[in-house]
Amino acid sequence: MSELGDVMSDTPINTRAQRRARTRSAILDAARQEFSKSGYQKATIRAVAERAGCDPSLVMQHFGSKQELFRAAVQLNLDMAAVAAGPAEGLSERMIRAVLEAMDEQPEATASTFRSMLTHDESAEEALKLFNVTAIAQHSRVSGASDGESSELRGQLVGALTLGVAITRYVLKAPAVEHASVDDLVAHLRPAVEALLPESALKGHHKAD
Numbered sequence: 001m002s003e004l005g006d007v008m009s010d011t012p013i014n015t016r017a018q019r020r021a022r023t024r025s026a027i028l029d030a031a032r033q034e035f036s037k038s039g040y041q042k043a044t045i046r047a048v049a050e051r052a053g054c055d056p057s058l059v060m061q062h063f064g065s066k067q068e069l070f071r072a073a074v075q076l077n078l079d080m081a082a083v084a085a086g087p088a089e090g091l092s093e094r095m096i097r098a099v100l101e102a103m104d105e106q107p108e109a110t111a112s113t114f115r116s117m118l119t120h121d122e123s124a125e126e127a128l129k130l131f132n133v134t135a136i137a138q139h140s141r142v143s144g145a146s147d148g149e150s151s152e153l154r155g156q157l158v159g160a161l162t163l164g165v166a167i168t169r170y171v172l173k174a175p176a177v178e179h180a181s182v183d184d185l186v187a188h189l190r191p192a193v194e195a196l197l198p199e200s201a202l203k204g205h206h207k208a209d
Contacts, residue, residue, distance in 0.1 A: 031073040035112035040120035078102040092193040
């Protein structure tokens with residue numbers, strides 16, 4: 001259990017707040033690895049603590065429960081409002097690129113979410129939120145578009161398409177998809193996404209301004 005202490009002794013840390021922040025970061029890194037490897041149901045606080053080199057009680061002090069630890073570990077930085085803010089012509093490309101780049105920056109958090117989502121309701125909800133492209137319509141003020149249910153369906157189908165690519169890339173690790181550049185994936189996925197997105201989102205989402 002000395003690993004965390006050894007790591008922390010490498011660099012002098014002067015305040016209690018800094019020590020707590022560094023410990024929290026080490027626990028989150030360990031949790032992402034453990035949830036990615038085992039999924040939510042099989043991952044344990046003890047296993048996370050062993051990876052982090054600390055006592056399980058320290059994990060509980062920082063996060064309170066396995067569920068709260070999981071919620072913190074799988075958060076991805078994805079701002080769909082910013083995706084919708086640019087020119088209409090590049091909406092589909094910006095959306096695909098934003099999702100893939102966010103997941104490439106945190107592959108273990110991404111794999112944790114997807115590996116757990118079939119057995120853990122909260123991780124399923126997080127995955128659906130991440131790929132809820134209806135948020136783009138809401139932020140671009142076309143949520144009241146006349147195509148109604150069709151618009152929502154197409155938005156969710158875009159999410160399903162992107163979700164399938166993400167699972168193939170980060171969990172199943174199919175070689176061609178895993179090693180493809182974001183640029184290549186964007187180029188191949190863009191026509192399919194453009195075919196599915198509501199026309200109002202692609203052509204007129206600035207008209208409401």
